[in-house]
Amino acid sequence: MKPKKDLIIFMPSIEKGGVEKNLFIISNYLSSKIKNIKLITTKNQKKLFKNIKVISPKSRNWSNSNRYIKYLVCLVILIKLLMYNRNVVLFAFQANLYCTIIAKLFGIKIIVRSNSSPSGWSQNPIKKYLYKSILKLADTIIVNSNDFKKQFRLYFSLNTMCIYNPLNKSEIIKKSKAKLRYPFLKNKKNNIRILNIGRFTDQKDHITLLKAVNLIKNKIKFRLVIIGQGINKNFIKNYIIENNLKSQVKIVNFQKNPYKFIRSSDIFVLTSKYEGLPNVLLEAAALKKFIISTNCPTGPKEILNNGKGGDLVKIGDYKTISRKLIFCFKNKKYNRSKINNVYNSLYRFDLEKNQKKYLNIILKYLEK
Numbered sequence: 001m002k003p004k005k006d007l008i009i010f011m012p013s014i015e016k017g018g019v020e021k022n023l024f025i026i027s028n029y030l031s032s033k034i035k036n037i038k039l040i041t042t043k044n045q046k047k048l049f050k051n052i053k054v055i056s057p058k059s060r061n062w063s064n065s066n067r068y069i070k071y072l073v074c075l076v077i078l079i080k081l082l083m084y085n086r087n088v089v090l091f092a093f094q095a096n097l098y099c100t101i102i103a104k105l106f107g108i109k110i111i112v113r114s115n116s117s118p119s120g121w122s123q124n125p126i127k128k129y130l131y132k133s134i135l136k137l138a139d140t141i142i143v144n145s146n147d148f149k150k151q152f153r154l155y156f157s158l159n160t161m162c163i164y165n166p167l168n169k170s171e172i173i174k175k176s177k178a179k180l181r182y183p184f185l186k187n188k189k190n191n192i193r194i195l196n197i198g199r200f201t202d203q204k205d206h207i208t209l210l211k212a213v214n215l216i217k218n219k220i221k222f223r224l225v226i227i228g229q230g231i232n233k234n235f236i237k238n239y240i241i242e243n244n245l246k247s248q249v250k251i252v253n254f255q256k257n258p259y260k261f262i263r264s265s266d267i268f269v270l271t272s273k274y275e276g277l278p279n280v281l282l283e284a285a286a287l288k289k290f291i292i293s294t295n296c297p298t299g300p301k302e303i304l305n306n307g308k309g310g311d312l313v314k315i316g317d318y319k320t321i322s323r324k325l326i327f328c329f330k331n332k333k334y335n336r337s338k339i340n341n342v343y344n345s346l347y348r349f350d351l352e353k354n355q356k357k358y359l360n361i362i363l364k365y366l367e368k
Contacts, residue, residue: 003366006036008081009052011093012074013067014043016229016254017199018165018279019115022144023093024048025166029355030362040077042070055081071098082106089365097134104137109365112138116203116276117148117297118155132156140361144277147298163357165277167349169286176259176287184223184250185264192222192329195265195289197258197280198272200230205294207239208271211318212325214243220329224249225265227258262287267328273315275299282349285309285342290335292324309342 009027014020031037031051039049044056057073075098082088082102090110092099103110112135132155135141141160143149149162185193194213198204206226213224226236226249233251240249255261262268268284270293277299284291285303291310293300294317304310311328313320328335 002035003363004087004368005366006038006085006088007034007091007362007366008078008088009037009039009091009093010074010078010099011039011041012070013094014041014045015199018276019093021279022165025168025351026355026358027052029166030359033359034362034366038081040074040081042073075099075102078102082108089362091362096138097130100134100138109139109368111140111142111362111365113142113144114148114152114160114276115144117274117299118151119274119297128155132158139365142358142361145298145302147302148276151298161361163361164349164354165279165282166351166354167279167282167286167346168351169346172259172283172286175257176263178257178260180260180264182225182252182261182264185225185261190221192220192267192325193265194222194224194267194269194325195227195261195284196224196269196271197227197261198270200228200232200236202232203273204228205271205273205316206232206236208294208316208318209269209321210236210239210243210245210249212269212321213249214245215319215322216325217243217245217248220326222248222325222329225252225261226250227252227255227261229253259283259287262289265289267292267325269321269325270294270300271315271321272296272300277303281310282346285339285346288339288343290328290339291342292321292328304342305345309338309345311338 011023028050038053038055040055042056044054055077086106086108088108090099090103090108092112096112100110136158142163143152143160144165146162149160152158152160196209240246262284268289268291270278270281272294274296281291281300281303293312294315295301295312296315301312311324
């Protein structure tokens with residue numbers, strides 16, 4: 001399909017996480033239906049995108065640059081493109097405020113996708129005012145959970161459109177069957193296998209999980225694997241060493257195929273302070289793993305059906321997490337009922353259905 005306008009997707013910082021995973025899924029689906037799509041980013045990963053023209057700066061490697069430097073570089077590229085062609089629609093995955101201002105200055109339509117709950121980044125009253133004043137200029141704001149939608153209304157008095165993260169359940173199951181060469185996760189008798197996946201940042205709050213397992217290290221046999229990387233890695237490693245957890249807790253760098261690790265675990269634990277709609281919980285549910293998660297804004301409560309599909313705890317409540325880990329280990333039947341509850345409700349995140357929602361909203365602007 002060749003609509004009247006071209007589509008520009010804006011995602012300056014492509015790292016390793018849920019937002020990037022959604023970018024790949026959504027962009028590649030759109031490119032199978034729409035011609036002339038451009039992606040502006042600092043990391044040129046052409047192999048990951050099909051029929052999309054990836055535009056990135058060539059002068060240096062930007063991987064270790066500050067996020068705002070990446071934004072600035074890509075915004076300059078965006079402005080240059082718009083100076084030659086304004087017959088476009090802008091789809092912003094990041095830098096939503098800057099993109100909205102530029103879109104309005106050039107008189108083009110913009111679709112903004114917000115990725116994480118405003119409760120995590122809008123406590124500053126000045127920041128809150130700026131977001132409210134600028135984002136109301138966007139033509140459509142997309143969020144990825146209904147609680148997220150309510151928060152945007154509460155914080156900014158703005159209406160949004162909820163589209164769930166598209167979940168490719170069949171691909172996850174297929175990839176999970178790959179052989180895992182990691183003896184640490186072998187299922188030994190009376191050994192519970194716990195998994196966490198996430199960037200090493202304050203948002204993900206790995207210390208709460210480590211405090212929880214520190215309380216049970218002499219009570220039950222367990223093995224914890226934390227997959228991720230980021231600025232807090234040394235802090236996390238030091239906590240493990242200082243609390244004599246090295247034999248029970250291992251850190252693994254981000255994996256291209258994390259699903260084989262999920263398949264080989266018993267319990268998935270998320271300790272985030274805030275989210276949007278955490279992909280890792282959807283993936284753990286798709287592989288029928290029991291989930292313990294903080295009841296953070298937003299996403300976990302919605303995914304886990306208000307606690308019917310997994311256990312929800314208060315943010316930072318490591319004592320309750322430790323008790324639930326012990327309880328789950330002793331009550332496998334209890335685990336199974338909640339596992340089935342969330343698994344049977346994953347139709348909400350159906351790949352094709354949610355991809356089509358993105359396509360329909362974008363086509364509405366491309367064909368005008």
